Amino acid sequence: MNKLVNDNLYETRNDLVKEITLLNDAQFNSKTDRDKWSIAQVCHHLVLVEKASIKAIAWGLKEIDSAQKERKKVDLILLDRTKKIKAPKIVEPDEGPFEVQQIVDLLRDSRKELMSFLSTIEDKSILAKKSMKHPALGELPLDQWVEQIYLHEQRHIEQIKEIKLLFI
Structure with a gap:
């Protein structure tokens, strides 16, 4: 991955x-x-999305006929919070309750798993040449799958800030 993405x-x-x-x-x-x-559920959702993204990228890398697809303005789509995006069942959070430290640990572990997985890809340029269908964004080059992880997180950080204002 390039330095900016990291x-x-x-x-x-x-x-x-x-x-x-x-x-x-x-x-x-x-x-x-x-x-x-809840904020806890938003964070659990982020863990689930990161883990699902790792699986999707791995599947995309194995696809033989996964040709390069058109790049999308993922940042404009994900950071526009006026447009609601329904989470697919697979990344819907548990009801909880969760402990803050428990979620911090899950976030740390999922990020460690992502970085470890990405480090196993010898030729990173392959990520721009293959694609996989994203549930909200459609067919997406695999390098943009990586980008959508932090953009999606930025979207939800704004949501968390709004929730905090309501009760803190």
């Missing part, structure tokens, strides 16, 4: 952890509405 993955994850570490478990699991996710 830096963005690192910085975004640090921002996320900063947003949640000072919360107590009650605040962390508090819901503003029955149909909305």
